Amino acid sequence: MQTVRAPATSANLGSGFDVFGVALDRPTDVVRVEKADRTTIEMTGVGSQYIPEDPEKNVVGAVAAELDAPAHIKIDKGVRPSSGLGSSAASSAGAAVALNALYDRGLSREELVPIAAEGEAVVSGEAHADNVAPALLGGFTVARGDAVTAVDASIPLVACLPEIAVSTRDARSVVPASASMEDVVHTVGSAATLAVGMCRDDPELVGCGMDERVVTPARAELITGYDAVREAALDAGAAGVTVSGAGPAVIAPCRESNRRHVAAAMVDAFAEAGVESRAYQTRVSQGATLY
Numbered sequence: 001m002q003t004v005r006a007p008a009t010s011a012n013l014g015s016g017f018d019v020f021g022v023a024l025d026r027p028t029d030v031v032r033v034e035k036a037d038r039t040t041i042e043m044t045g046v047g048s049q050y051i052p053e054d055p056e057k058n059v060v061g062a063v064a065a066e067l068d069a070p071a072h073i074k075i076d077k078g079v080r081p082s083s084g085l086g087s088s089a090a091s092s093a094g095a096a097v098a099l100n101a102l103y104d105r106g107l108s109r110e111e112l113v114p115i116a117a118e119g120e121a122v123v124s125g126e127a128h129a130d131n132v133a134p135a136l137l138g139g140f141t142v143a144r145g146d147a148v149t150a151v152d153a154s155i156p157l158v159a160c161l162p163e164i165a166v167s168t169r170d171a172r173s174v175v176p177a178s179a180s181m182e183d184v185v186h187t188v189g190s191a192a193t194l195a196v197g198m199c200r201d202d203p204e205l206v207g208c209g210m211d212e213r214v215v216t217p218a219r220a221e222l223i224t225g226y227d228a229v230r231e232a233a234l235d236a237g238a239a240g241v242t243v244s245g246a247g248p249a250v251i252a253p254c255r256e257s258n259r260r261h262v263a264a265a266m267v268d269a270f271a272e273a274g275v276e277s278r279a280y281q282t283r284v285s286q287g288a289t290l291y
C-alpha cells in the first residue's frame with residue numbers, strides 16, 4: 001500500500017494563462033493505493049458526492065491505465081472539485097506518485113507530468129500540464145508545450161473559495177479568441193515580473209505581475225462579488241489579486257504578517273455580496289509527498 005498527500009494548485013496566476021502554476025500547502029487530497037487485478041475507486045471528502053467512481057470518468061482511472069498499474073484507489077478529497085484550485089490535478093498527481101511507487105516503475109517526477117496530464121484530459125478534453133506540473137514538482141512551474149521548468153518558491157497567499165461552482169469548461173468558453181498587441185505587451189511585462197518575483201520570493205513583485213487584461217476580466221464576470229473582494233484584499237494589504245485557475249477561487253499573495261487580515265477581508269467582502277466562502281491561509285510549497 002502507498003499513501004500520498006497531493007496539493008491544491010493555482011494555475012495561470014493572471015499573466016501566465018495555461019503556462020504558470022504553483023503548488024499550495026493547503027488544501028490537499030490524500031490518495032491511497034493497493035495492488036488489485038483491476039482498477040476500482042472509492043471517493044470520500046469534500047465534494048466527493050459529485051465525482052464519479054467509474055475509472056473511465058475519474059481522472060485517476062486514466063493515470064492507472066497510463067502506468068499499467070491496476071489498483072484499488074481511495075481518494076479523500078480536501079480540494080473541492082470545480083474550485084479553480086486544481087482539484088482533479090491533485091488526484092491525478094497523487095495517483096501518479098502513489099502508483100509509480102506501488103509498482104516500482106522508477107519514473108522521475110518530470111516523467112510523471114505527461115502521465116498525470118492524461119487524467120486532466122478525462123475532465124477537460126485536453127492533457128494540459130499547468131496544474132499537474134506544480135502538483136508533482138512543487139514550487140512555481142512554467143509549462144510550455146511539452147517542457148516544464150520548476151523553481152522553488154515560498155510566497156504567502158490567501159486562496160478564497162466561494163460557494164459558487166464554475167466548471168473549467170465554462171470558464172474556458174468565455175476566454176476571448178484574440179488580444180490586441182498592446183494587451184500582449186502588457187501581459188509579457190507582467191509575466192516576466194511575476195517570474196522574477198517567484199525567483200526572489202518577493203510577494204510584491206508576484207502580486208504586481210498578476211495584472212492581466214484579457215482572460216481575467218472575462219472570467220471575473222462569472223464570480224459574484226469579484227470586484228469587491230479584489231478591492232477588499234488590496235485594501236487589507238494584498239500585493240495583488242487574481243482569479244485562481246478557471247475560478248471561482250480568488251488568490252492574493254501578501255506578506256505573512258497580514259495574511260490573516262487579507263483572508264478575513266476577502267471572506268467579509270464575499271459575504272456582503274451574498275456569497276459564503278472559505279479562505280485558505282496558504283503558501284507556495286512542495287509537490288505531492290509519499291508518507
Ligand SMILES: Nc1ncnc2c1ncn2[C@@H]1O[C@H](COP(=O)(O)OP(=O)(O)O)[C@@H](O)[C@H]1O
Binds near residue numbers: 060084169245247
Ligand atoms: N479524482 C477527481 N477529483 C476531482 N474531480 C474529478 C476527479 N475525477 C473526475 N473529476 C471531475 O473533474 C471536475 C473537476 O475538475 P476541475 O474542473 O479541474 O476542478 P478544479 O477547477 O478544482 O481544478 C468535476 O467535474 C469532477 O467530477
Ligand SMILES: N[C@@H](CCOP(=O)(O)O)C(=O)O
Binds near residue numbers: 018084130247
Ligand atoms: N489553465 C487552466 C487551468 C484550470 O485550472 P482549474 O484549477 O480551474 O481546473 C485554465 O485557466 O483554464
